[in-house]
Amino acid sequence: xxxxxxxxxxxxxxxxxxxxxxxxxxxxxxxxxxxxxxxxxxxxxxxxxxxxxxxxxxxxxxxxxxxxxxxxxxxxxxxxxxxxxxxxxxxxxxxxxxxxxxxxxxxxxxxxxxxxxxxxxxxxxxxxxxxxxxxxxxxxxxxxxxxxxxxxxxxxxxxxxxxxxxxxxxxxxxxxxxxxxxxxxxxxxxxxxxxxxxxxxxxxxxxxxxxxxxxxxxxxxxxxxxxxxxxxxxxxxxxxxxxxxxxxxxxxxxxxxxxxxxxxxxxxxxxxxxxx
Amino acid sequence: xxxxxxxxxxxxxxxxxxxxxxxxxxxxxxxxxxxxxxxxxxxxxxxxxxxxxxxxxxxxxxxxxxxxxxxxxxxxxxxxxxxxxxxxxxxxxxxxxxxxxxxxxxxxxxxxxxxxxxxxxxxxxxxxxxxxxxxxxxxxxxxxxxxxxxxxxxxxxxxxxxxxxxxxxxxxxxxxxxxxxxxxxxxxxxxxxxxxxxxxxxxxxxxxxxxxxxxxxxxxxxxxxxxxxxxxxxxxxxxxxxxxxxxxxxxxxxxxxxxxxxxxxxxxxxxxxxxxxxxxxxxxxxxxxxxxxxxxxxxxxxxxxxxxxxxxxxxxxxxxxxxxxxxxxxxxxxxxxxxxxxxxxxxxxxxxxxxxxxxxxxxxxxxxxxxxxxxxxxxxxxxxxxxxxxxxxxxxxxxxxxxxxxxxxxxxxxxxxxxxxxxxxxxxxxxxxxxxxxxxxxxxxxxxxxxxxxxxxxxxxxxxxxxxxxxxxxxxxx
Ligand SMILES: Cc1cc2nc3c(=O)[nH]c(=O)nc-3n(C[C@H](O)[C@H](O)[C@H](O)COP(=O)(O)OP(=O)(O)OC[C@H]3O[C@@H](n4cnc5c(N)ncnc54)[C@H](O)[C@@H]3O)c2cc1C
Ligand code: FES
Numbered sequence: 090x091x092x093x094x095x096x097x098x099x100x101x102x103x104x105x106x107x108x109x110x111x112x113x114x115x116x117x118x119x120x121x122x123x124x125x126x127x128x129x130x131x132x133x134x135x136x137x138x139x140x141x142x143x144x145x146x147x148x149x150x151x152x153x154x155x156x157x158x159x160x161x162x163x164x165x166x167x168x169x170x171x172x173x174x175x176x177x178x179x180x181x182x183x184x185x186x187x188x189x190x191x192x193x194x195x196x197x198x199x200x201x202x203x204x205x206x207x208x209x210x211x212x213x214x215x216x217x218x219x220x221x222x223x224x225x226x227x228x229x230x231x232x233x234x235x236x237x238x239x240x241x242x243x244x245x246x247x248x249x250x251x252x253x254x255x256x257x258x259x260x261x262x263x264x265x266x267x268x269x270x271x272x273x274x275x276x277x278x279x280x281x282x283x284x285x286x287x288x289x290x291x292x293x294x295x296x297x298x299x300x301x302x303x304x305x306x307x308x309x310x311x312x313x314x315x316x317x318x319x320x321x322x323x324x325x326x327x328x329x330x331x332x333x334x335x336x337x338x339x340x341x342x343x344x345x346x347x348x349x350x351x352x353x354x355x356x357x358x359x360x361x362x363x364x365x
Numbered sequence: 366x367x368x369x370x371x372x373x374x375x376x377x378x379x380x381x382x383x384x385x386x387x388x389x390x391x392x393x394x395x396x397x398x399x400x401x402x403x404x405x406x407x408x409x410x411x412x413x414x415x416x417x418x419x420x421x422x423x424x425x426x427x428x429x430x431x432x433x434x435x436x437x438x439x440x441x442x443x444x445x446x447x448x449x450x451x452x453x454x455x456x457x458x459x460x461x462x463x464x465x466x467x468x469x470x471x472x473x474x475x476x477x478x479x480x481x482x483x484x485x486x487x488x489x490x491x492x493x494x495x496x497x498x499x500x501x502x503x504x505x506x507x508x509x510x511x512x513x514x515x516x517x518x519x520x521x522x523x524x525x526x527x528x529x530x531x532x533x534x535x536x537x538x539x540x541x542x543x544x545x546x547x548x549x550x551x552x553x554x555x556x557x558x559x560x561x562x563x564x565x566x567x568x569x570x571x572x573x574x575x576x577x578x579x580x581x582x583x584x585x586x587x588x589x590x591x592x593x594x595x596x597x598x599x600x601x602x603x604x605x606x607x608x609x610x611x612x613x614x615x616x617x618x619x620x621x622x623x624x625x626x627x628x629x630x631x632x633x634x635x636x637x638x639x640x641x642x643x644x645x646x647x648x649x650x651x652x653x654x655x656x657x658x659x660x661x662x663x664x665x666x667x668x669x670x671x672x673x674x675x676x677x678x679x680x681x682x683x684x685x686x687x688x689x690x691x692x693x694x695x696x697x698x699x700x701x702x703x704x705x706x707x708x709x710x711x712x713x714x715x716x717x718x719x720x721x722x723x724x725x726x727x728x729x730x731x732x733x734x735x736x737x738x739x740x741x742x743x744x745x746x747x748x749x750x751x752x753x754x755x756x757x758x759x760x761x762x763x764x765x766x767x768x769x770x771x772x773x774x775x776x777x778x779x780x781x782x783x784x785x786x787x788x789x790x791x792x793x794x795x796x797x798x799x800x801x802x803x804x805x806x807x808x809x810x811x812x813x814x815x816x817x818x819x820x821x822x823x824x825x826x827x828x829x830x831x832x833x834x835x836x837x838x839x840x841x842x843x
Contacts, residue, residue: 113594127551133644133653134551159653174551176588305644305654308549308590309775310616311636317627322620327777341627344728348629352655359650 092171100228105164112147114177120205121183125307127174128162136304140201152201158356179307187214189271194220196277203276208238222257226250265292286334296334370411383487384413395710398563410497414442417489428477430825433457451502455509459535462570465496468821514541519838522606524591527555528820529612529811532827538581547589559643592778608834615812617775625723630730634674634769659765662686666769672703674767675712686712691719691751732760800830
């Protein structure tokens with residue numbers, strides 16, 4: 090069992106943080122890599138990109154939104170309890186170097202994944218400008234942490250309850266208009282990554298996105314995670330999860346993410362009914 | 366025990382027909398995941414074993430990749446000495462219950478059987494008898510009572526828990542070495558677990574064999590992807606292992622490379638079977654992993670894996686399952702018994718048919734545009750080459766398509782391990798006799814060296830590597 094040593098709720102309990110003992114994974118993990126977690130022996134294999142790693146303590150941190158049966162199960166685990174299985178670190182690490190000016194755009198729980206990458210970029214000597222978006226003020230996460238490692242932090246909310254009243258792309262466009270940007274890193278909901286990539290294409294600024302398709306093994310063995318990049322099939326678990334945003338077929342990714350929509354709803358219903 | 370069979374004359378023995386394997390009724394079994402084969406009764410087994418004429422120079426043994434003393438284990442059955450029989454099997458194989466079920470005996474031991482070479486006669490059912498004895502031992506709690514020598518203090522890491530890895534781990538534990546298996550998945554068994562379906566090989570049997578391995582002192586580290594969680598050099602240099610065996614299988618699925626492959630409803634056989642077998646999606650929502658239960662299903666390819674996928678789809682409730690293959694039944698790489706079982710259960714065949722494109726609406730598969738083929742001149746493989754029939758394209762309606770056209774070596778481990786040479790297909794180069802790779806202290810075997818092979822061949826390479834590792838640990842130079 091992989092024991093949870095810290096548990097926090099964010100965004101009015103819709104997002105959960107777990108710090109978990111996994112020394113071997115912590116030893117090897119690099120920013121941008123993910124793990125696959127299984128709550129119990131009947132559980133499903135769920136991939137999550139690590140939000141933080143403490144090599145000394147031998148822990149990894151994940152931050153996830155409660156969306157279906159499996160994340161409900163994850164959220165029900167208390168400190169001292171744990172996951173039956175965690176495997177990792179998987180995927181290729183982020184390519185970090187001194188590019189110059191990097192704009193890091195995060196949406197939803199994507200901000201959690203973005204944070205270690207933005208920190209890495211900063212440590213590599215980049216000027217880091219961060220844009221963090223959410224639906225409303227209460228759903229913003231990691232504002233402090235992002236602020237610490239960014240030269241500038243811009244907040245956008247869809248309802249205007251904090252920061253700019255609008256989308257992250259509005260903020261990004263202003264920045265792209267006003268200064269030379271060498272790289273954009275965008276991590277969040279698929280539509281957000283899609284529109285950021287469309288925008289940066291106009292300005293010919295290289296853009297990196299981190300994809301989250303449905304996975305099984307995470308080692309290149311099933312092809313379930315395949316995504317279309319530059320017209321070619323890639324396996325996100327080994328070739329990614331990060332790809333050139335200008336090459337990714339986001340519409341296909343969105344469709345593939347709905348493959349088990351009915352089954353997922355059914356599964357969650359069964360679980361909730363049992364609770365009642 | 367029954368001695369009447371042992372007392373039969375040669376002539377009486379010759380008159381015994383091959384005993385049919387008892388099987389679950391095709392209609393009944395196409396709806397459930399229970400094992401198809403039900404085994405022999407003791408009497409059937411003794412009759413069948415009595416058909417063996419105990420050749421002086423048995424050809425069947427040469428046909429067996431691990432050299433089981435076949436006449437020996439059969440004679441014990443005839444004599445009613447089942448303990449003797451299982452011990453004869455255990456001398457050469459750690460997995461008789463598995464091999465009895467999934468080995469292609471018709472191409473190996475049974476192909477060489479002298480009884481079967483005579484006109485009008487069928488070979489002795491060696492595979493069925495191996496299954497009989499192994500099941501008898503398991504059901505009666507009979508264990509391999511070997512004395513393990515004192516610990517040697519040497520540490521061996523085995524990467525992968527498929528048949529190759531299991532064989533190496535078992536053999537070396539029996540020699541007193543300290544063996545740890547590193548397995549990427551959360552359960553052990555490799556393809557035996559995630560590939561071959563329950564109805565052909567019950568997972569209880571695989572679990573039982575793994576338990577047996579643990580009883581020998583073998584440790585298993587699950588959730589350990591070597592090349593990611595831990596590296597080969599780390600095992601050797603930091604973690605104190607004296608030898609490493611790589612048996613990671615051939616786990617990279619081939620896709621067709623035709624348009625529409627990204628549609629929902631198109632699967633690799635690996636994914637489909639892993640969801641159903643390993644993750645138990647057939648028992649959704651009790652188990653959390655979902656699977657798409659197709660109504661009209663097309664399987665692309667006609668090998669064993671294709672048959673497994675087809676029969677799984679039937680059991681998950683498909684109305685129609687069609688095997689789409691560009692050659693004919695005669696060229697199919699599948700075992701005849703699998704084709705036969707699939708047909709019996711209601712799987713249909715579209716031979717001489719080749720897929721051109723997956724079609725769909727709103728990202729969901731609705732059919733495959735195919736064309737008809739005809740057989741032309743023989744190609745490099747000696748099989749007649751299929752060539753398209755002009756203007757023969759049509760759409761085969763289906764909401765689920767499973768691609769089963771083979772796998773390749775997975776580069777995940779080999780990409781990051783220095784000093785391991787690969788062949789042109791990406792398989793690890795290993796010495797044929799010893800399994801030694803080009804990297805010191807590292808051996809390899811199974812599908813990662815052979816390409817997509819069989820359980821028994823994987824076990825054979827594991828056995829050779831274990832012998833070589835043992836010799837090395839006892840002081841033989843690299
Ligand atoms: C659906 C299907 C049906 C088949 N039917 C038959 C049959 O009827 N008869 C027959 O003889 N053969 C059959 N085969 C072929 C046979 O199963 C294989 O040849 C055999 O299992 C190969 O054994 P192996 O030990 O080399 O590898 P595998 O059985 O593939 O095992 C490899 C193991 O290594 C693990 N692994 C992979 N990478 C890593 C890593 N980096 N770190 C740690 N662990 C890792 C895998 O998770 C797996 O558990 C079938 C294959 C399939 C897919
Ligand atoms: S998750 Fe199976 S290949 Fe990527």
